[in-house]
Amino acid sequence: MGGAERTARKRRQQQQQQQSAGKQAVAKARKSTDPKRVGIIVGAIVVVAAVVIGGLIWTNASQNATEGQKIPTAQSANSQYPERREGLVVVTGNPDAPVTIDVYADFLCPVCRQFQEAYGQEIEQKVAQGQLQLRTHMVPMLVEASDPPGYSLDAANASLLAADAGKFTAFHDSLYANQPEEGKRGYSKEQLIELGRDLGITDPAFAQGVNSGKFDKQLTAEMQRISNDSSLHQDFGNGNRGFGTPTVTHNGKIVDFTDQQWLDKLISNAQS
Template sequence: MSESRSNYTPRPMSSKTTYALGAVALALIVVIVIAAINWGHDEVSVRNDGYGSAHDPGVNVVLEPDGSILLGKSGAPKTIDIFEDPICPGCGNMERIYGQEIAQKIDEGKLEVRYRLVNFLDDRSRSKNYSTRGVAANQCVAEGGSGPVYSKFHTEAFTTKRPSEGGADLSNDELAAVARVAGAPESVLQCISTGAKVDTARASAKATTDALDAALGGSAATPAVFDGKTKIDVNNADWVDVLTR
């Protein structure tokens, strides 16, 4: 772009003026950065922060024959399917943002959630089988029969305890320790520690991956939330509220 020219010749700028303008520019940069950070925080604000996991004693959990895990109160008017991989970063982010809102809707009897766990990120874990072992651990805890215990375990496993892709993951004993803190009994801890469900978890996760692949037209990806056959846009911040009105 050409410069606008005139006969005016500016005087040399003093060092004091240079420093002053530099300070102004730096201040503007700081303001812009802070605004960007605050905007980002607003975009991913946690819903119902402080509620925690589902804790009503009336919440049930059932390990279904196909390996899916149904969490909620009998007679809830809405049931959704949530597809997740235990090491999936997007799944962890969704649980971090919406997990407490989902938990409250479960406690209120407005929502049942069927967790359908997959394992296609096994190779991105250091052990090369963490996703499968994570599915197995979830199934062990669900088989224990306590809805609040399962909800707390699931929350921890997908948020604060979720391994990062390519990083160190949890051993079976470490997964059992997460279950212990959630309140699981010794029988459940043994199920996790010994890997009792790893083989069946691998098979059920493969079948669930195939089902997700079919539902998404050959492009299985997590997280994915379905209301019946309708895929929910989880980028809509109000999606949980909309489903349970």
């Protein structure tokens, strides 16, 4: 076995180990009785912008870690199926795929990032192979959980505009790969626009839409609708029931993704 082959094999093993660890982390967080581990249940938790935990005081440098930073671009799997925006939902994949899933997530949600790390590559591969159609819902649930507030909504709005430019998946993956810390500074509109440019978005409508908050009102109204949709509510323990992120549904039913084989099983059942 040559040196290049050994290096590639080692890299694949590391990626597999990282994905396995991510899946275990998602399952652990999802099973926790603490609803904050699985997102914010609307009306149940008040997010404080600056807190002191165990005597650790955030410094200004830590609070503003994203300021002036360029958002690195992430690579996503190539797919022959074009992305398309249907209202506030971005659809990717083969319209005739045997399985369609809906994923509800917030760009600032830590468990959504864990979900992306654990299953994002697998989902994109199955989309590219024509086995899966993905419907992504950007839900601005944590609007007040950044300092200053608003990053969750700005990112959701920008991602819809990126979808119109055919760059949604790369934009989406870049934001999760470089997720700001909840409670601290997110990325500014200027930084989101720069990310779009780095991904090849040249249409001035993208920057104009980011700056104007083109989809802000619609996203806010949709967040309210989703939070009131009892079919999307889950029991997080200790009497806490409501909508949390991430949430995955298939044929209108919530999918339990604490089972690491959940996606393979969905596709296998659909094809049997």
